[in-house]
Amino acid sequence: MQEIKDMVCPFCGCLCDDVTLEVENGKILSTDNCCTIGNAKFMGKNRLKNPIKKVDGAWVDITYDEAVNTAVDLLLDADRPLLYGWSGTHGEAQCVGIHMNEILGGVIDSTTSVCHGPSILAIQEVGHPGCTLGQVKNRADLIVYWGCNPIEAHPRHMSRYTTYADGYFLDNAFRNRKVIVVDVRETETAKVADEFIRIKQGGDYAVLSALRAIIRGKGDMIPETVAGVTKTQLMQVADMCKTCSFGALFFGVGLTMAKGKYKNVRNAIELVDELNRHTKFTLTPMRGHWNVYGANEVFSWMTGYPYAVDFCRGVAFYNPGETTAIDILARKECDACMIIGSDPAAHFPRQCVEHLRDTPVIVIDPFQSMTTSFADIQIPVAVTGIDAEGTAYRMDGIPIKVKKAIDSDYPSDTEILTRIYDRMLEVKGL
Amino acid sequence: MKTLLIKNAYVIDPIQKISGETMDIAVRDGKIVDDVKNPDQVIDATGMLTLPGGIDSHTHICGTKVNFGRYMSPEDMRAGRTSRKGDMHATSGYSVPTTYGNSYRYSRMGYTTLLEGAMAPMEARHTHEEFRYTPLQDCLANTLFDGNWFALEAIRDGDIKRLAGIIAWYLSAAKGFGVKLTNPGGTEAWGFGDDVTCINEPIPHFGITPRDIIVNMIEANEMLNLPHSVHLHCNNLGKPGNYMCTLDTYNAIPDLNDKRQSLYSTHVQFHSYGGSSWNDFCSKAEDIARSVNDKPQITIDTGQVMFGKTTTMTADGPMEFNLYRLYHNKWSNHDVELETGSGIIPVHYRKKNLVNAIMWSIGLELGLLVDSPWQCILATDNPNGAPFVKYPEVMALLMSKNYRDAEFETLHKSTGKRVILPSLDRELTWDEIVTMTRSAQARALGLIEYGKGHLSEGAEADIALYPINVDTTDPARDYERIINGFSTTEYTIKRGEVVCRNGTCTMESNHSTYWVNPHVPPAYDMGTDAAFIDGFNKYYSMRITNYPVGEEYIGRNVCMESEASL
Numbered sequence: 001m002q003e004i005k006d007m008v009c010p011f012c013g014c015l016c017d018d019v020t021l022e023v024e025n026g027k028i029l030s031t032d033n034c035c036t037i038g039n040a041k042f043m044g045k046n047r048l049k050n051p052i053k054k055v056d057g058a059w060v061d062i063t064y065d066e067a068v069n070t071a072v073d074l075l076l077d078a079d080r081p082l083l084y085g086w087s088g089t090h091g092e093a094q095c096v097g098i099h100m101n102e103i104l105g106g107v108i109d110s111t112t113s114v115c116h117g118p119s120i121l122a123i124q125e126v127g128h129p130g131c132t133l134g135q136v137k138n139r140a141d142l143i144v145y146w147g148c149n150p151i152e153a154h155p156r157h158m159s160r161y162t163t164y165a166d167g168y169f170l171d172n173a174f175r176n177r178k179v180i181v182v183d184v185r186e187t188e189t190a191k192v193a194d195e196f197i198r199i200k201q202g203g204d205y206a207v208l209s210a211l212r213a214i215i216r217g218k219g220d221m222i223p224e225t226v227a228g229v230t231k232t233q234l235m236q237v238a239d240m241c242k243t244c245s246f247g248a249l250f251f252g253v254g255l256t257m258a259k260g261k262y263k264n265v266r267n268a269i270e271l272v273d274e275l276n277r278h279t280k281f282t283l284t285p286m287r288g289h290w291n292v293y294g295a296n297e298v299f300s301w302m303t304g305y306p307y308a309v310d311f312c313r314g315v316a317f318y319n320p321g322e323t324t325a326i327d328i329l330a331r332k333e334c335d336a337c338m339i340i341g342s343d344p345a346a347h348f349p350r351q352c353v354e355h356l357r358d359t360p361v362i363v364i365d366p367f368q369s370m371t372t373s374f375a376d377i378q379i380p381v382a383v384t385g386i387d388a389e390g391t392a393y394r395m396d397g398i399p400i401k402v403k404k405a406i407d408s409d410y411p412s413d414t415e416i417l418t419r420i421y422d423r424m425l426e427v428k429g430l
Numbered sequence: 431m432k433t434l435l436i437k438n439a440y441v442i443d444p445i446q447k448i449s450g451e452t453m454d455i456a457v458r459d460g461k462i463v464d465d466v467k468n469p470d471q472v473i474d475a476t477g478m479l480t481l482p483g484g485i486d487s488h489t490h491i492c493g494t495k496v497n498f499g500r501y502m503s504p505e506d507m508r509a510g511r512t513s514r515k516g517d518m519h520a521t522s523g524y525s526v527p528t529t530y531g532n533s534y535r536y537s538r539m540g541y542t543t544l545l546e547g548a549m550a551p552m553e554a555r556h557t558h559e560e561f562r563y564t565p566l567q568d569c570l571a572n573t574l575f576d577g578n579w580f581a582l583e584a585i586r587d588g589d590i591k592r593l594a595g596i597i598a599w600y601l602s603a604a605k606g607f608g609v610k611l612t613n614p615g616g617t618e619a620w621g622f623g624d625d626v627t628c629i630n631e632p633i634p635h636f637g638i639t640p641r642d643i644i645v646n647m648i649e650a651n652e653m654l655n656l657p658h659s660v661h662l663h664c665n666n667l668g669k670p671g672n673y674m675c676t677l678d679t680y681n682a683i684p685d686l687n688d689k690r691q692s693l694y695s696t697h698v699q700f701h702s703y704g705g706s707s708w709n710d711f712c713s714k715a716e717d718i719a720r721s722v723n724d725k726p727q728i729t730i731d732t733g734q735v736m737f738g739k740t741t742t743m744t745a746d747g748p749m750e751f752n753l754y755r756l757y758h759n760k761w762s763n764h765d766v767e768l769e770t771g772s773g774i775i776p777v778h779y780r781k782k783n784l785v786n787a788i789m790w791s792i793g794l795e796l797g798l799l800v801d802s803p804w805q806c807i808l809a810t811d812n813p814n815g816a817p818f819v820k821y822p823e824v825m826a827l828l829m830s831k832n833y834r835d836a837e838f839e840t841l842h843k844s845t846g847k848r849v850i851l852p853s854l855d856r857e858l859t860w861d862e863i864v865t866m867t868r869s870a871q872a873r874a875l876g877l878i879e880y881g882k883g884h885l886s887e888g889a890e891a892d893i894a895l896y897p898i899n900v901d902t903t904d905p906a907r908d909y910e911r912i913i914n915g916f917s918t919t920e921y922t923i924k925r926g927e928v929v930c931r932n933g934t935c936t937m938e939s940n941h942s943t944y945w946v947n948p949h950v951p952p953a954y955d956m957g958t959d960a961a962f963i964d965g966f967n968k969y970y971s972m973r974i975t976n977y978p979v980g981e982e983y984i985g986r987n988v989c990m991e992s993e994a995s996l
């Protein structure tokens with residue numbers, strides 16, 4: 001048995017890099033330091049053994065060569081191909097995807113468009129005052145979690161980066177740090193907060209505006225309650241924010257996907273902007289997939305835009321709401337779809353899933369998922385972090401090499417995409 | 431074994447002291463050789479100005495903050511788009527182009543080597559990933575140390591050898607090239623929203639001053655025998671009256687290296703301001719240039735501002751926040767734990783804005799008032815002063831008083847009272863412009879012995895052939911021809927292969943990353959130093975084992991080894 005230390009967990013945007021794995025005979029026996037979600041990923045079973053193709057409603061085993069040729073045929077035959085997912089794969093594979101999309105003249109989009117897409121729209125309007133997570137750990141004496149529930153969704157976030165982490169400038173980090181949680185219900189995270197602000201559903205924008213007004217010295221115009229929050233509590237929270245030495249606001253899809261969407265995030269950014277005139281304050285989106293932020297980074301340096309990039313006119317064109325996967329599907333434009341590193345059938349609106357069902361779909365994924373049920377072919381690959389390696393970007397933009405623990409015969413995402421891309425160039429005579 | 435012969439080239443190569451000779455250049459296997467028989471390719475360069483490939487010794491093209499500039503600016507991406515064509519990939523962006531955009535546009539201007547000016551070592555992997563998609567230039571990355579806790583502690587403890595060991599570990603781990611200090615001490619203070627005003631103000635919590643950082647870093651840098659000197663973005667950037675801070679800094683710089691400067695002072699235009707507020711803001715380029723003329727240990731780049739829209743980006747987080755409070759547009763900030771900061775805002779430099787017009791004048795004054803072109807490098811701190819595609823205009827402005835006067839006429843009417851530019855008659859010569867765009871860079875970066883910046887036998891065959899006939903072109907009058915000629919080469923040759931022909935690039939290139947690996951005695955090897963490793967694992971949010979960038983991230987790998995004198 002072999003013990004491997006400092007492995008990187010490929011589950012969420014925390015990218016914890018202190019995981020210990022016990023490995024024997026090419027199998028992972030156990031994990032240490034991992035949260036339960038990460039553990040489940042490392043210990044994942046039931047991987048698809050070989051590529052499969054649906055023929056007359058039944059799955060047939062095929063070879064990788066056949067799978068590559070079928071994928072190329074389906075994609076090259078389409079007028080409006082969509083290459084979707086990307087958040088569950090490494091950066092090197094995402095780069096191949098961009099090159100492929102140039103040739104196809106298709107749309108390439110990541111899961112961003114159904115999670116923090118609105119955050120990016122807000123950032124494109126007003127910017128992003130942020131920092132790395134270690135900056136928060138070493139300095140922050142005030143943490144705000146808004147519309148997110150790290151105890152359940154990012155289980156080690158609080159112990160590695162915020163509440164329970166030791167910090168250089170804090171004598172007793174746990175006692176010296178205050179935690180504020182803002183949510184519509186009392187989550188597990190809210191239960192450990194020093195201050196819980198319970199707002200009515202859809203009230204984020206109003207509460208953010210109220211806090212901004214108070215910080216600007218206009219507290220007298222605030223009514224007795226704002227979206228279910230008392231003025232007394234708002235005044236107290238504004239004071240905590242203004243008088244801390246270093247505040248860090250983290251927010252999740254509870255803010256980005258609630259009523260108001262990107263306007264909520266814009267308001268949060270402008271609150272943080274305002275607070276920087278009094279103290280130090282930063283803001284960080286709680287990114288979900290382990291490499292969703294990497295997809296934004298790779299898309300940006302390769303195409304100029306972080307997600308939802310349409311190459312149908314040759315140049316990169318970006319207009320979320322038009323070029324986002326959901327919209328392409330809802331308008332029934334897409335006539336072939338390649339899905340990698342995500343499970344849209346589990347997350348997309350019904351209407352989009354129905355269109356996908358009626359469209360040729362290629363799935364590149366190690367495991368069966370809900371999306372498998374309507375795929376035309378599925379190509380199993382190695383799992384980055386287990387039997388493949390590659391680069392990922394943490395929720396704060398830190399690039400980390402996700403290493404592999406064991407060898408397998410599965411191709412990595414980069415290898416399979418490169419084969420598809422090379423074959424595409426060959427068919428097109430490029 | 432591939433061979434190339436360039437015939438009848440009109441060559442200027444200041445490092446070889448060749449000042450306009452017509453000659454043949456032979457290339458074999460990517461290097462310049464004495465002669466080739468039966469060459470595979472012959473280029474007739476009659477009437478073409480032929481130079482060593484351009485080198486940009488301070489530009490922002492790859493890495494976390496550059497990419498954030500793209501990410502937050504779809505309006506800039508829309509301003510420069512091309513589709514995939516032939517061997518060229520699609521590009522987007524004007525002031526912060528995509529990596530292919532940078533690479534193609536630099537290549538068509540004849541640039542073959544680029545130094546990314548500011549890389550946080552913790553985010554080095556990102557910079558190297560983008561280098562991989564910058565295929566037509568060799569890349570190097572200056573590595574940020576301005577707020578490095580381990581470095582600050584070693585300076586506080588007076589342990590300069592340990593400081594050298596720390597620098598060596600980080601440079602090698604980050605696959606970095608040189609030591610960059612951006613607002614030393616100020617970026618650490620910014621961690622709690624503060625800044626330092628100049629070199630003698632103590633840095634909160636560390637009990638040392640920016641002067642301590644600068645002087646100790648220079649000494650440690652020279653102990654490591656690195657190719658480049660310390661590369662400094664002075665404190666107090668962009669503030670009226672900051673020239674005094676710049677002069678104080680220059681007065682503190684020792685002269686420790688006889689092959690090159692001991693300090694590379696970057697984007698000096700932003701540090702040459704007089705006045706006590708924006709109301710009496712004025713140029714102090716004369717004072718700065720006089721100081722540089724007196725000090726061979728200092729080389730500067732000008733940080734020229736050109737009018738139009740661009741994006742500012744720097745590790746100097748507090749400066750960007752101040753700038754944002756002037757512009758009120760959009761502001762991004764990204765502090766990096768234990769290391770440095772960064773900030774980004776878009777700006778628009780306007781001719782009718784008095785401050786902007788003075789800034790434009792100061793950059794040109796520096797170029798004209800520093801006597802030796804070897805000490806004064808042409809750069810815009812791309813994209814901070816202007817996107818690099820403006821370089822040909824900057825060259826023409828420095829070569830033509832007519833052009834300067836014509837431009838000056840269009841500026842804010844009060845500009846003349848705050849600057850001396852109209853009184854400067856100097857027009858830079860061909861040799862001087864060539865020096866300021868490649869030779870001085872090669873010397874300043876310590877790359878001459880690595881075969882860059884010159885066309886001697888054995889040098890890298892990085893060559894730019896411009897459609898400029900020097901004999902029939904009078905730069906003072908024909909400045910449009912200077913601009914056009916330097917904008918698009920006839921041929922850009924990278925390591926012996928044509929990578930760009932009349933503006934159309936091919937992908938047949940073998941890009942290299944140059945990085946340093948200074949060898950230190952075991953006592954100063956931080957990789958085995960328990961205190962360093964424990965502190966690292968305690969305060970960083972990443973394990974030390976996962977921090978170093980592996981060689982799989984480097985394209986064609988040029989590791990520059992040195993033996994430290996510790």
